[in-house]
Amino acid sequence: MTRYPDDDLQLPSSDESAQAREASQALAQLLEQPGGTVRVSDGVGSSVFELPTSAAKMLLRILSEMASGNAITLMPVHAELTTQEAADLLNVSRPYLVKLLEKGDIPYRKVGTHRRVLVSDLLDHKERRRVEQKRDLEELTAIAVDHDMGY
Structure with a gap:
């Protein structure tokens, strides 16, 4: 994978991979529900927002790669x-x-x-x-x- 100067590209730790695995499973279940809306909260309900479905799907791909122990980088298509x-x-x-x-x-x-x-x-x-x-x-x-x- 190409390394860019401003990237902090590093492999996820085993703890991070485990967290990513759990999060990706939960996110996949949310995306399977009718409407596929993903609402994010801080746990006490004071900070809530919705993720666009396309962003949630991208986040799912990122988490899946991390769960597999892979490092990833994001790059805009106009780069x-x-x-x-x-x-x-x-x-x-x-x-x-x-x-x-x-x-x-x-x-x-x-x-x-x-x-x-x-x-x-x-x-x-x-x-x-x-x-x-x-x-x-x-x-x-x-x-x-x-x-x-x-x-």
Whole structure:
């Protein structure tokens, strides 16, 4: 995972993982209820507010990762990344990412001599690749079926 200078990225302790597991289970139950509204209180009822459903779902994902002992980081989709950070996000080498940028597969802009890539453009590319891979796998499966290869 990419580490950013302002992140305090560290693995959760075993106590934090256990707390996250309990909280994620409770939050999942709240989200399953009709309406899916999540109300947060300080326990004595004086500080109450509602979480938007989308925020509660994101919090559930965060808690689930923590419960598994994983460190996570949040990043706005409009954030710009360096080529190394972008390559890390896609789990590819930086030279391969630069080739994708130069081919026009992923938009970027230059800041001086440095390339910057939007997180949203990286996520779009990742989704396009997933769709292409699924389509290719379905084609291969159809060919295998046509040729009676045991599928």
